[in-house]
Amino acid sequence: MTASAPDPSASDPTATDPAVAAAEAELARLRAEAEAAEAQLKAAQAKAALAAAEAAAAKARAAGAAAPAQPAQPASVPAPAEAPASTDAGQPSGSPAQGPARAPASEPTTRAQTPQPPISEPPHGPLTAQEVEKITAGYTFDATTPTLDLGALLNGDPVPSAQIRIPLPMMNRHGLVAGATGTGKTRTLQGLAEQLAAKGVPVFAADIKGDLSGVATPGEPSEKLLARTRAIGQDWKPEASVTEYFALGGVGKGVPVRATVSGFGPLLLSKVLGLNDTQESSLGLVFHYADANGLALVDLSDLRAVLTHLTSDEGKAELKELGGLSAATAGVILRELITFADAGADVFFGEPEFDVADFLRTAPDGRGVISLLEVPGVIDKPALFSTFLMYLLAELFEILPEVGDADKPKLVFFFDEAHLLFKDASKDFLAAIVQTVRLIRSKGVGVFFVTQTPKDVPSDVLGQLGSRVQHALRAFTPDDAKALRATVGTYPKSGYDLERVLQELGTGEAIVTVMSEKGAPTPVAWTRLRAPQGLMSPTPEPAIVAAVNASPLRAKYGTAIDRESAREVLAAKMKAADDAAAAEDAALAKAKADAEYAKQKAAIDKQQAAADKASAAADKKAQQEYERLLKKTAGTTRTSRSAQKSPMEQILNSKSTQTILGGVIRGIFGTGKR
Numbered sequence: 078m079t080a081s082a083p084d085p086s087a088s089d090p091t092a093t094d095p096a097v098a099a100a101e102a103e104l105a106r107l108r109a110e111a112e113a114a115e116a117q118l119k120a121a122q123a124k125a126a127l128a129a130a131e132a133a134a135a136k137a138r139a140a141g142a143a144a145p146a147q148p149a150q151p152a153s154v155p156a157p158a159e160a161p162a163s164t165d166a167g168q169p170s171g172s173p174a175q176g177p178a179r180a181p182a183s184e185p186t187t188r189a190q191t192p193q194p195p196i197s198e199p200p201h202g203p204l205t206a207q208e209v210e211k212i213t214a215g216y217t218f219d220a221t222t223p224t225l226d227l228g229a230l231l232n233g234d235p236v237p238s239a240q241i242r243i244p245l246p247m248m249n250r251h252g253l254v255a256g257a258t259g260t261g262k263t264r265t266l267q268g269l270a271e272q273l274a275a276k277g278v279p280v281f282a283a284d285i286k287g288d289l290s291g292v293a294t295p296g297e298p299s300e301k302l303l304a305r306t307r308a309i310g311q312d313w314k315p316e317a318s319v320t321e322y323f324a325l326g327g328v329g330k331g332v333p334v335r336a337t338v339s340g341f342g343p344l345l346l347s348k349v350l351g352l353n354d355t356q357e358s359s360l361g362l363v364f365h366y367a368d369a370n371g372l373a374l375v376d377l378s379d380l381r382a383v384l385t386h387l388t389s390d391e392g393k394a395e396l397k398e399l400g401g402l403s404a405a406t407a408g409v410i411l412r413e414l415i416t417f418a419d420a421g422a423d424v425f426f427g428e429p430e431f432d433v434a435d436f437l438r439t440a441p442d443g444r445g446v447i448s449l450l451e452v453p454g455v456i457d458k459p460a461l462f463s464t465f466l467m468y469l470l471a472e473l474f475e476i477l478p479e480v481g482d483a484d485k486p487k488l489v490f491f492f493d494e495a496h497l498l499f500k501d502a503s504k505d506f507l508a509a510i511v512q513t514v515r516l517i518r519s520k521g522v523g524v525f526f527v528t529q530t531p532k533d534v535p536s537d538v539l540g541q542l543g544s545r546v547q548h549a550l551r552a553f554t555p556d557d558a559k560a561l562r563a564t565v566g567t568y569p570k571s572g573y574d575l576e577r578v579l580q581e582l583g584t585g586e587a588i589v590t591v592m593s594e595k596g597a598p599t600p601v602a603w604t605r606l607r608a609p610q611g612l613m614s615p616t617p618e619p620a621i622v623a624a625v626n627a628s629p630l631r632a633k634y635g636t637a638i639d640r641e642s643a644r645e646v647l648a649a650k651m652k653a654a655d656d657a658a659a660a661e662d663a664a665l666a667k668a669k670a671d672a673e674y675a676k677q678k679a680a681i682d683k684q685q686a687a688a689d690k691a692s693a694a695a696d697k698k699a700q701q702e703y704e705r706l707l708k709k710t711a712g713t714t715r716t717s718r719s720a721q722k723s724p725m726e727q728i729l730n731s732k733s734t735q736t737i738l739g740g741v742i743r744g745i746f747g748t749g750k751r
Contacts (some may be wrong), residue, residue: 366387546588
């Protein structure tokens with residue numbers, strides 16, 4: 078131990094300065110930490126010596142030797158029982174106590190399904206020989222239990238004899254694959270999918286970036302790949318899996334997967350539209366109205382038609398009868414729906430509706446079919462993508478019978494980018510997810526959530542997961558560090574400094590714990606994972622197109638169907654209403670015209686009657702005048718009156734008078750003969 082330095086404040090008056098005092102305190106702290114680190118180093122060395130002695134003894138016992146093995150160091154070196162497995166806290170840079178969590182080491186003595194010869198070299202990794210033995214035993218299952226191989230234990234170097242496995246019957250107990258970007262989550266998913274399919278279990282996975290499509294093409298060997306696989310005891314060979322490609326709504330190259338709006342339901346649709354609780358319950362009333370009135374909601378245009386009808390003058394009475402649904406709320410839902418459809422999401426809804434039983438198919442040779450849902454074309458709609466996957470899972474829950482604990486799952490469902498599912502989720506939606514995950518296990522379906530950090534998955538869901546494959550985590554911010562500590566706290570007690578190890582994991586390495594066939598968690602194991610046997614890059618596009626065109630499901634789902642639904646029914650109803658209104662308007666106009674005609678005719682008739690009356694009065698008056706004159710001239714005749722002439726008429730008409738008058742006229746005008 079190093080002696081403490083004398084207090085400088087006794088001779089240096091500047092030591093009373095607060096800054097100087099703080100510096101001295103920090104120096105003292107560092108000295109103390111250096112002393113503690115030195116003690117820990119000695120303890121670790123003693124522990125390693127003890128492990129070496131135990132390994133040598135085990136080798137001697139296995140070989141049947143009579144003499145005890147000689148330890149690497151004197152057996153009198155003490156080994157503190159509580160010495161930590163690794164040291165790093167507070168160690169200054171360059172100190173001999175500072176070292177990586179992984180140090181080169183030979184393989185420790187292990188116990189696996191296939192007995193391996195013991196070794197004499199002490200382990201220089203974070204685990205002792207006893208801890209390696211314990212982990213090996215924890216992943217050694219009954220010989221009759223089929224398993225999926227995850228990889229080999231890593232204790233400085235790979236330990237091929239300590240294979241890390243998952244019992245196949247436990248794959249329906251769900252799981253989590255987590256880790257930062259670029260740590261190998263996709264390759265882990267691919268390796269699990271390949272092994273499941275090889276054992277006759279169908280697999281469904283969403284291919285976010287298109288990388289998983291390589292599962293359909295045999296892998297390409299390389300020296301680096303083969304060296305890695307040999308080191309972990311993997312007998313690697315290139316092999317392709319039977320693969321079916323799907324695409325949401327046909328946006329992409331795969332077989333279209335569609336759902337009807339009524340099948341999707343108001344709860345999931347509310348999640349996609351981002352509705353609040355009040356709007357979500359109101360949307361449920363709209364679905365109820367459509368169902369009660371025989372209005373099939375096939376695509377988004379049907380739902381828009383129903384909402385438009387309810388907010389129109391014709392539907393106000395029906396909207397009022399629904400109760401609890403205001404016109405303003407219906408208008409908000411309608412606007413969100415229009416925005417959603419205009420963004421291109423309407424292509425995901427329609428018919429023929431996909432039958433999720435087609436995800437449960439096996440190939441003629443007994444291998445399970447890997448169904449890849451292609452989503453690169455809709456990655457800008459993350460809420461729709463994740464909620465659509467939840468819809469598919471809910472449909473599986475509805476159609477599958479109870480099977481209890483089976484020898485192998487009916488389907489394993491990989492939920493990639495799972496954080497998108499839970500983002501901004503309502504309480505009701507989260508409750509639906511938890512219930513589905515909890516109960517679908519008994520239907521023989523396993524669900525694996527794939528995401529960046531366990532905190533992306535709600536604790537109620539995490540509590541249902543039996544297997545965990547945790548790739549490296551990063552702690553660049555205080556929030557990251559907090560999440561890291563929270564993740565470490567969820568693991569069983571182990572010989573690892575997990576807060577450190579989780580940040581030092583290399584690509585293709587993970588901390589693993591699974592559920593044994595007895596239902597108990599296995600020991601935490603630092604694992605170097607197996608390499609997939611398929612291509613670790615996307616399958617060439619021509620091969621994908623050829624596979625899709627050859628799929629028997631292409632004829633079943635390839636062509637969209639537009640049958641009579643709510644939109645057409647309401648359109649016909651509105652047309653009938655318009656026709657009735659037009660007929661009513663025409664009848665009203667005719668009635669008005671008839672009334673006006675009758676009014677005008679009555680006026681004319683009145684005028685005619687008045688004229689007739691006036692004419693009759695005039696005729697009567699004329700008749701009276703005639704009768705008066707007739708009475709006045711009574712007793713005389715027209716002949717007698719014309720026969721009587723006055724004396725003047727008699728003189729003028731005489732012949733002599735006419736002769737005289739003629740002569741006078743001729744004289745005046747000079748017309749007489751000279």
